[in-house]
Amino acid sequence: DIVMTQSPDSLAVSLGERATINCKSSQSVLYSSNNLNYLAWYQQKPGRPPKLLIYWASTRESGVPDRFSGSGSGTDFTLTISSLQAEDVAVYYCQQYYSTPRTFGQGTKLEIK
Amino acid sequence: QVQLQESGPGLVKPSGTLSLTCAVSGGSISSSYWWTWVRQPPGKGLEWIGEIYHSGFTNYNPSLKSRITISVDKSKNQFSLKLSSVTAADTAVYYCARDASGTYFLGYWGQGTLVTVSS
Numbered sequence: 001d002i003v004m005t006q007s008p009d010s011l012a013v014s015l016g017e018r019a020t021i022n023c024k025s026s027q028s029v030l031y032s033s034n035n036l037n038y039l040a041w042y043q044q045k046p047g048r049p050p051k052l053l054i055y056w057a058s059t060r061e062s063g064v065p066d067r068f069s070g071s072g073s074g075t076d077f078t079l080t081i082s083s084l085q086a087e088d089v090a091v092y093y094c095q096q097y098y099s100t101p102r103t104f105g106q107g108t109k110l111e112i113k
Numbered sequence: 114q115v116q117l118q119e120s121g122p123g124l125v126k127p128s129g130t131l132s133l134t135c136a137v138s139g140g141s142i143s144s145s146y147w148w149t150w151v152r153q154p155p156g157k158g159l160e161w162i163g164e165i166y167h168s169g170f171t172n173y174n175p176s177l178k179s180r181i182t183i184s185v186d187k188s189k190n191q192f193s194l195k196l197s198s199v200t201a202a203d204t205a206v207y208y209c210a211r212d213a214s215g216t217y218f219l220g221y222w223g224q225g226t227l228v229t230v231s232s
Contacts, residue, residue, distance in 0.1 A: 001175070040218040042159075049208055049222035050151075050159065061213070061220070093159055097217035101174040102149075104159040 002026050002096050006105035012113040019081040021108045023094035028074045031098065038098035041070055041079045044107075045090045053092075054079065086112065115140035117209050117223035125203075125230050131196040135209030135223060142185055143167050147212040148192045149219060150183060152205040160205075164217075165192060199230045 003026040013019040029038045037057035042050035052061045054070035057077055067082045081088055089112060094105040121133035135148070142148065150162040163173040165183045173181055182195040196203060206225040213220025 038217070042219075044159075049210075049225050050219070051222075052213060052218060052220050055213065055216075055218040095159075095161075095218070100161075100164075100172040101176070102161045102164075102217060104161065107158045 001101055002029065002099060002103055004094055004096055004103050004105040006092075006094060006108045008108060009106070010109040010111065012111045013081075013084045014113045015086065016083050017113075019084050019088070019110055021079045021092050021094075021110070023072075023077040023079070023105050025075045025077075025096055029096045029098040030074050037073055037077070038096055039070075039072070039077050040095045040097060041068075042093045042095065043088075043090045044093065050093060081110075084110075084112070115211060115221050117211065117221060119207060119209050119223045119226040121226060121228070123227060123229060125199055125228060126232055127200055127230055129199055129230075131194070131199050131203060131207075131228055131230070133194045133207055133209075133226065133228070134191050135193070136189075136191045137211075138190075140211075142190045142192060143187055145215050147215070147217055148183075148185065149210045149212070150194045151208045151210055151219070153208070153225070154202075154205045162194065162196075162207075201230050204228065204230045 007022045039057040041054040044050040058070045091107045116138045118136045147164045149164040180197045185192045208225045209223045210219040211221040
């Protein structure tokens with residue numbers, strides 16, 4: 001199984017400031033034949049199902065604000081929120097879909113400082 | 114816009130079988146997508162359970178493989194999860210989901226249903 005490790009486990013950021021969440025996979029999720037990273041980011045608010053934010057490591061899902069961006073390749077990835085808004089308080093998960101089981105990171109809880 | 118809705122018993126006895134159904138609306142279960150089950154124990158993270166393609170091909174989490182069956186019912190436009198020999202560790206919110214574009218990342222989710230394993 002590919003193990004996904006996020007850091008930090010929790011994060012407090014001031015409104016309007018940048019938030020950065022890291023995700024590391026135990027093996028590369030870059031598929032050489034198409035040069036795509038099989039890595040997604042989800043946002044989950046309390047009592048709600050996860051919501052897809054980013055796929056292919058850096059492609060923003062339709063309707064997701066452009067303050068959310070994803071970067072990285074191979075085994076190291078980052079989700080950045082450029083200017084934190086109150087509605088961004090949530091738990092964020094990365095997931096690899098390179099192979100089964102399609103494992104998730106343990107989650108990063110983002111709060112307002 | 115496809116919508117997913119989980120249903121099934123909210124309470125299952127230890128050693129029993131958990132059975133859930135995910136009803137699909139706004140789209141066909143026969144379309145070329147992966148239909149997935151994910152669970153989340155209370156206060157914990159997400160665990161991928163398994164997936165089924167419209168053809169019936171399945172992938173299961175090895176940690177659960179001996180206990181799970183995922184199937185598709187095209188006549189009812191739904192898919193199902195069966196998890197046998199349950200224990201308290203199987204208590205969780207169970208989500209059904211569908212990939213966004215035939216490539217495994219999950220763009221559509223049900224609201225989730227809490228299943229408690231207790232006598």
